[in-house]
Amino acid sequence: MGRYLLRRIPSVVLVIVVASFVGFSLPRLAPGDPAVTLAGPDATLEQIEAIRAEEGLDQNLITQYFDWVKDVFNGDLGTSILSGRPVSELISSRVATTVELAVVALIFMLIIGAVLGVIAGSARNRYVSAFVDSFNSVLLGTPPFLVGLIFILIIGVELNLLPFSGSVPITEDPVEGFRSVFLPALALALPPAAAIARLVQAQMRRTRGEQFVELAVAKGVPSRRISVRHVLRNSTDAGIVLAGIRAGELLAGAVVIEAIFARNGLGQLAVQSVQNRDYQVVQVIVVGAVAVALAIQLLTEILLAALDPRIRLT
Amino acid sequence: MRSTKPMRSRRGVKALAVMCALALTAAACSSDDDDSSSDSTPAEGSAETDAPSDSGAPAGGDGGTLTIATAADAQPNAVLATRAGNNLWRRQVYDTLTSVNIDTGQPDPLLATDWEWVEDGDGWKMVINLRDDVTFHTGRDFTAEDVIFTFDQQVLPESASQTAPVLQRANSWEATGTHEVTIFADDPIGNIFDAFALAVIIDSETYAGVADGTEVIGTGPFMWDSWEPGSSLSLVKNPNYWNADEPKLAAIEYVIIPDPTALTAAMQSDRAQVVFDLPTLDAQLLLEDDKFAPLVVPGPIFPLGMDITQPPFDQVEVRQAVGYAIDRERIVEQVFQGAADPSVLHWKTSEPGMDDSYAYRYEYDPDLARQMMEDAGAVGTEIEFTTLNIPNVVAVFEIVQNNLADAGFVVTANVLDTAQFDELQAAGDLGPIFQQIHGLNLSAASLVDAYPALRDGNPSQEADPEYRQLRDDLQAATDEASYATALQTLADWMLEEVFSLSVVRGEAINVQTVTVNGIEYTAEGVMILAGASLSE
Numbered sequence: 021m022g023r024y025l026l027r028r029i030p031s032v033v034l035v036i037v038v039a040s041f042v043g044f045s046l047p048r049l050a051p052g053d054p055a056v057t058l059a060g061p062d063a064t065l066e067q068i069e070a071i072r073a074e075e076g077l078d079q080n081l082i083t084q085y086f087d088w089v090k091d092v093f094n095g096d097l098g099t100s101i102l103s104g105r106p107v108s109e110l111i112s113s114r115v116a117t118t119v120e121l122a123v124v125a126l127i128f129m130l131i132i133g134a135v136l137g138v139i140a141g142s143a144r145n146r147y148v149s150a151f152v153d154s155f156n157s158v159l160l161g162t163p164p165f166l167v168g169l170i171f172i173l174i175i176g177v178e179l180n181l182l183p184f185s186g187s188v189p190i191t192e193d194p195v196e197g198f199r200s201v202f203l204p205a206l207a208l209a210l211p212p213a214a215a216i217a218r219l220v221q222a223q224m225r226r227t228r229g230e231q232f233v234e235l236a237v238a239k240g241v242p243s244r245r246i247s248v249r250h251v252l253r254n255s256t257d258a259g260i261v262l263a264g265i266r267a268g269e270l271l272a273g274a275v276v277i278e279a280i281f282a283r284n285g286l287g288q289l290a291v292q293s294v295q296n297r298d299y300q301v302v303q304v305i306v307v308g309a310v311a312v313a314l315a316i317q318l319l320t321e322i323l324l325a326a327l328d329p330r331i332r333l334t
Numbered sequence: 335m336r337s338t339k340p341m342r343s344r345r346g347v348k349a350l351a352v353m354c355a356l357a358l359t360a361a362a363c364s365s366d367d368d369d370s371s372s373d374s375t376p377a378e379g380s381a382e383t384d385a386p387s388d389s390g391a392p393a394g395g396d397g398g399t400l401t402i403a404t405a406a407d408a409q410p411n412a413v414l415a416t417r418a419g420n421n422l423w424r425r426q427v428y429d430t431l432t433s434v435n436i437d438t439g440q441p442d443p444l445l446a447t448d449w450e451w452v453e454d455g456d457g458w459k460m461v462i463n464l465r466d467d468v469t470f471h472t473g474r475d476f477t478a479e480d481v482i483f484t485f486d487q488q489v490l491p492e493s494a495s496q497t498a499p500v501l502q503r504a505n506s507w508e509a510t511g512t513h514e515v516t517i518f519a520d521d522p523i524g525n526i527f528d529a530f531a532l533a534v535i536i537d538s539e540t541y542a543g544v545a546d547g548t549e550v551i552g553t554g555p556f557m558w559d560s561w562e563p564g565s566s567l568s569l570v571k572n573p574n575y576w577n578a579d580e581p582k583l584a585a586i587e588y589v590i591i592p593d594p595t596a597l598t599a600a601m602q603s604d605r606a607q608v609v610f611d612l613p614t615l616d617a618q619l620l621l622e623d624d625k626f627a628p629l630v631v632p633g634p635i636f637p638l639g640m641d642i643t644q645p646p647f648d649q650v651e652v653r654q655a656v657g658y659a660i661d662r663e664r665i666v667e668q669v670f671q672g673a674a675d676p677s678v679l680h681w682k683t684s685e686p687g688m689d690d691s692y693a694y695r696y697e698y699d700p701d702l703a704r705q706m707m708e709d710a711g712a713v714g715t716e717i718e719f720t721t722l723n724i725p726n727v728v729a730v731f732e733i734v735q736n737n738l739a740d741a742g743f744v745v746t747a748n749v750l751d752t753a754q755f756d757e758l759q760a761a762g763d764l765g766p767i768f769q770q771i772h773g774l775n776l777s778a779a780s781l782v783d784a785y786p787a788l789r790d791g792n793p794s795q796e797a798d799p800e801y802r803q804l805r806d807d808l809q810a811a812t813d814e815a816s817y818a819t820a821l822q823t824l825a826d827w828m829l830e831e832v833f834s835l836s837v838v839r840g841e842a843i844n845v846q847t848v849t850v851n852g853i854e855y856t857a858e859g860v861m862i863l864a865g866a867s868l869s870e
Binding site: 280 | 547
């Protein structure tokens with residue numbers, strides 16, 4: 021695995037460099053700049069130009085890019101033009117909320133996806149199978165924000181069972197923290213969980229037709245043992261790949277879920293920064309998101325290789 | 335076939351299932367526990383980051399913490415300018431020299447005790463006496479030098495202050511005593527109190543820390559405690575406030591929630607006691623619950639501007655036809671659910687000299703509009719209609735777009751994002767016709783130089799010397815009668831020229847719980863919480 025990781029270093033570096041360039045240039049290609057936001061809606065051109073000069077936004081882009089890269093290598097991610105705060109401070113104050121949401125959602129997604137997939141793939145009762153199939157279809161067709169709104173209305177407002185506005189860090193108060201993250205994480209996890217379940221179900225049905233399963237049946241191996249040891253283990257590959265892909269998407273989905281559950285996480289920071297043309301924050305978030313996606317991809321491949329002896333990391 | 339190893343995941347699946355069950359049980363149990371005490375604690379839906387435990391209720395007679403949910407974050411780097419987010423906290427942390435009374439329209443003393451314009455040789459001077467019992471939150475005494483420092487900052491372009499042009503009409507200002515400031519000018523500046531309204535008195539020693547919110551020091555009833563940009567702002571009581579009767583609250587928490595649905599949820603969950611920036615419909619739905627009460631404040635105006643140098647709007651008849659083509663009542667009902675005034679004026683209808691004959695001069699008359707368009711030969715003219723992508727503005731824009739099409743224009747919509755629109759607006763380059771939004775609540779004399787739609791360099795390209803003269807006459811008026819006459823003359827001219835008309839003046843319907851008392855507003859629409867309190 022060490023050699024595999026070493027071989028991946030050049031491509032990882034290349035992707036990060038390209039991401040830094042895209043993350044830097046893309047926000048600047050959009051019309052308007054932070055000076056316009058800082059100056060306000062009633063500003064005159066003179067006021068905008070004065071702020072632009074004060075913030076160094078009138079320098080050429082190449083100089084700004086290399087200044088930023090140099091600062092990053094010195095451990096300085098930059099300063100938000102809008103708030104005047106270090107980008108590292110803004111991100112660190114929010115990252116815990118988003119990671120908390122993404123991790124809990126990931127756990128929910130894996131559990132619910134695996135459980136529903138195994139039930140649907142193992143069920144001999146066609147009514148159970150049809151029910152799980154229908155349930156999965158509904159979840160697949162329901163976007164997380166809609167699930168979230170339904171949760172807010174029913175579980176929050178009507179039944180008053182769980183919090184639905186704001187967040188409490190799990191590290192500060194584990195019980196309140198988990199309660200506050202429960203609904204947003206579940207809303208975020210359900211649709212991708214259904215996709216994983218559908219894949220596991222299909223793979224299990226296919227695996228059941230394999231010769232080694234028939235041999236096990238012929239040898240009199242108990243059906244439960246066949247399901248778990250032979251069928252399920254050989255049906256998880258595609259589910260794991262999809263889970264890896266969906267894990268990356270959880271961060272993207274967190275943007276909307278954070279908004280409707282009023283959780284101030286990285287997603288909200290990204291949206292606000294894009295709207296306000298706060299370049300320094302946007303570029304760091306873009307590169308950070310790419311780095312996280314790369315890490316998840318590498319982890320997925322390593323996990324696949326660990327679970328499936330046929331796959332060799334070279 | 336490959337060999338199979340003992341299945342580790344069986345145990346794993348069980349463990350995960352147990353974890354999930356435990357989590358659900360914990361959530362449910364905790365919920366049950368809280369249900370039993372929901373009458374005495376913040377309700378179930380609330381979960382605040384870093385919120386103090388007494389949030390939302392008076393605690394131990396200390397006044398309690400008022401929590402305000404708003405979509406607009408603080409912008410301390412624009413502390414001398416009007417910003418939606420700043421209007422909620424600025425007058426809690428800072429004081430001004432005077433405060434224009436929302437009922438009388440006259441300035442009330444605040445840090446200034448009295449003032450007077452007197453002749454000074456060929457010119458005039460305004461002598462302002464200041465309170466001598468005021469200290470900044472650092473403990474330093476407030477003096478006339480702080481007022482001078484504030485004025486010096488306000489007129490810098492970087493301050494982006496909308497009332498800088500008012501102050502720039504003065505020739506100079508000096509500290510003529512420890513607690514006396516004198517402003518020198520060629521003529522009395524009638525609207526100087528508008529400049530004072532935005533000139534919150536800043537501390538010269540710590541001003542460098544204002545921009546990033548690390549050190550925001552004023553003389554106001556509350557002290558700046560902490561700010562997480564885009565997330566929350568905390569203020570705490572100033573125990574040494576010069577008015578011993580204020581403030582009543584122990585602290586104020588502002589939670590920043592950009593999403594309208596989540597703003598509503600913050601109120602429904604009892605996380606906040608006051609909410610701003612709700613869509614009108616959402617506010618009205620919340621108000622169906624008896625535990626909420628409305629908090630109505632003046633909203634923005636929606637000016638419709640036309641570039642008088644571009645055909646067909648270079649013909650005044652076409653511009654007047656547009657005035658008659660707009661169905662303002664429909665906009666009031668459909669966009670604002672009745673909470674708006676279909677006035678064509680850019681300023682308040684309560685300004686001296688204004689009445690219905692000014693406010694509603696262009697009533698909806700599609701037949702007349704069409705006839706005027708035909709007479710001017712403008713029917714079938716293709717126009718690009720520009721606006722910015724803010725929900726209420728776009729809703730107004732869509733109705734106006736239909737009205738323009740009915741009048742005979744072939745309209746192409748051009749909806750820009752806010753930053754792009756603002757930049758073009760500042761450059762005076764919004765195209766032949768455009769829908770704007772402006773939200774200052776100053777006197778007409780100040781607005782004519784502050785609103786992008788009206789000031790020099792406006793995107794209508796209106797630069798007639800007569801227009802400048804009429805504005806100068808208005809700004810030179812020092813008594814109510816002469817001000818009313820000057821404003822009527824200006825309004826008549828503008829309503830004849832029609833380079834810009836307000837489509838409607840909206841009202842912002844905010845919502846508070848009935849437990850909140852004493853929220854006040856200045857005439858400029860700035861919130862005052864010094865006298866606010868919470869009841870059980």
